[in-house]
Amino acid sequence: MQERLSEIQNQAKEDLAKAESLEEVEKIKTRYLGRKAGVINEIIKSIPGLPPEQRSSTGKSANILKKEIGKWIEERKSEFNTSSEASLTLPSLDLSLPGEHKPYGHKHPITQTIDEIKGIFRKLGFDIEYGPEVEHEYYNFDALNIPADHPSREDFDTFYLGNKRLLRSQTSTVQIRVMEKKQPPIRMIAPGKVFRPDTVDARHASMFHQIEGLMVDEGVSFSDLKYVLTLFAQSYFGQDIKMRFRPSFFPFTEPSAEIDISCSICKGTGCSVCSHSGWVEVLGAGMVDPNVFETVGYDAEKYTGFAFGLGVERLTMLKYGIDNIRLFFENDLRFLSQF
Amino acid sequence: MRISYNWLKDYCKHDLSVEALAEKLTNAGLVVDTINPVDDDFCLEVEVTTNRPDCQGFIGIAREVATIVRSKLVIPGVDYETTTEKVNDLTGVTIEDNELCPRYTARIIKDVKIAPSPEWLQKRINSIGLRPVNNIVDITNYVLMESGQPLHAFDFDKLSGKKIIVRRAKKGETMEAIDGSKCMLTDEMLVIADAQRPVAIAGIMGGRDTEVSDTTKNILLESAFFDPRNVRRTSRKLSLISDSSYRFERRVDPECVDWASRRAAKMILDIAGGQVVEGVIDQNYLEGKKVSVTLRMSRLNSLLGLNIDKDTAKGILERLQFTIKPEGETEDNLTVEVPSFRGDVYREVDLIEEVARIHGYDKIPAESNIRVKLTQDNIFDKVTEKTKSVISGLGFDEVITDSIVGELQEKHGNIWSDDSSIKIMNPIRQDENLLRKALVHNLLRVKKHNQNYGVEKTNIYELSKIYLPRGDGEMPEEKECLSILGEEGFLSLKGVIETILSQLNIVQKLETRRCDFGLFNPEKSAELKLGGKLLGYIGELSREVINDYDFRSKPCVAELDFDILIENTNLESSYHKIPSFPIVTRDLAVVSDETVTWAEIKGCIESLNIVYVDGIEFFDVYRGKQIEKGKKSIAFRLIFRADDRTLKSEEVDKLQEEILENLSNAFGIKLRA
């Protein structure tokens, strides 16, 4: 049995000398000193089966050898520890393994669009204003020069709550609230939710977001309107877009305009997004109607101004080529995590 | 409306290709949506804004084209021979409600021959997507499209009493319309009746009984002006929309009423033969008041940012058939009389728009002298943006859900208010007709949706408004709330809230108190307070809610009053000098009764006011084998530091002893053996 032990001693020495990495040393350690199937332990376990006279001396020798091998292993280990970090010849990590990921949250794409647009108008000196979502008919219609018999006041265009209360159908309400409180000059945008009992389909939702803008001062002209909205469109859609201002109609602006940009999908040659016209409508705007100024008590001879409005969902859909507005409110994480 | 490219040329000569025509119209405010080839012609779909009823006919659109290309507008002639018989001897018209019908004209044409229309007329009817019927119906449609004035031809011999009464329908009256629909009439609706019954719903559709048929010989031709609001209401109520109602709703030209009637009479003579009975019955209650408006060129140029001369503006207005009044003209001023078909123009600014749109918006320069100005800070925005960045950074996705909800939101108890939610009177769906009083239920629905698609972990939040009722008919309180749903347990979600507070530099302590909501597991839910004010609630969902939604995990939710966060936010970070001497730490494990809370232990240590205690950090709570029943082991770290030196071990030992002694006296807490 003593020969067997010295054999093990030599073999262990040899194995350790040949070991090329910390991992291999660990394997050697398990092989010789492992609690379950280590070579030394096997011998210790076999002692009770030895002749009585050999038992004590074998036990002693085995324990000594165990300590010795343990010492060699530690020595060898420390050699590797000092050299391994610098040594690229002994790779121990599969660098192609994927990194560990912490969950990453996303702001809703509508928030991101609103934040981006707020950022653009902040640079142009526009303040950010907010107004209530439950409104009085006066702010949603009367003060905006929308006559009592206008179709937009009907049941299928506005949600009513009784007692002249409604869910605002446009953020233009904030214009009036701001002008009631402040005197010109005014430069503001008002983002927020609006509600319409539209039949829900790929392009219409009963709740969506708008951003209203207003600038009032002495001498503000249609030229200023074109300038500001051109800066905005170039900033949001890109420097190389083409723009088209064409006459339109809104009760609270006169003259009124709708603003188209060249279709980013087909570059103006015509596709289904732009109904083959090469243009997509992105903004409604106009010079504030004198009746609106009269309502809020501004002198319409002294002050002029422009207002504009845009649909946040629509711009987001255009930007990313999203074809269904419902995706924004289903909140499927597979959708939200793409932005 | 639909127009034919070829047909339009009858009223205005031009050399524009169909594409060029479409572009010109669009740039003048008449958007051409589509161009479709029809045989050797094109059909253009033109979007007419509600303020421009004058463009509901070919002549109106031709007027725009003629103005743009500077050509002449050609109006067809309406002269014809009549019989010696007088219309008044054959029929009569009585208007009982002249507010709903301020003008009604009737002509009679005798001995017409009903037949299919000649080929050219059929082709025109086809070119705008209509179907030819017979010569009389086709002619009335043709003139409607041409002038924008709807007409109706009755079979005169089928009119009982040979007369027309314009009156409100009687309750319970019914009529079968030409399209076959059976109309139940109410006394709010205006009808054209004969001596016995309604024969047409005013401005919307004629009745089947008196329509022109193959055997018709004599015709009564109606041309009228009906109140736009009443036509719209009736049309909506009956769900009956026609080319006629579309135009009356938007207001027809009161001065075109008789012209269109004559035009149709002439065409009937030419195409269907017969004789026109002399004269017309014309009951007219409209005031033919002319509107005059003065335009200042200085105002026009300053409002538009242009520099155009008076002659340019004058030319545009004249071509649009405004009459220039020489007596009102000065160096800066133009005074014009507005034609009857332009009811939308009655102020200077309306004239400015006319000049601007014909001159071309593209000619207005995009220039500005706007002065540079700082944007004002908006605290709400700043705190909102910061909060969203923090939560998103912690791995939560932002959701936006509908403010309109169903009864479900009240099922598991109310968070903010027990008053009944504000009801929408005209919801799209009857089961979703309430304004939400909390956000959290919507987050549960989002979780459910995602779970259905196999997403197991839904860490989400919403920052939006809820609407708390404030009494019958009152405006609600619109409360901005932050609701969070987390999948990592109660303490993890509480940690998210604490992180938000610390990132907003909120120094007030977050206090927790057990609360009892059906929504929450009573063992793991709390009311949260900040600076003594209610901040909101946090809790693990109750078994009942988890079962109701069939959730496979145990989500925790929190809902916070965002205004309380804003109130306490400090957007300015403050700087503290980094300490010069190192800290000394002691990790302790103590055994206490179950009833003692961490807040009490921490509060006890803090109350000692030991200047060298720099921090008390919680590690964990352990219950198990080595700990007596009814007790728990709490592990934490004490951090000691002095500003002027490195603390000696013996000093720290003493402080630690003092702390342990106090804990022992206060709560019977012992160091774990």
Ligand SMILES: [Zn+2]
């Ligand atoms: Zn396109």
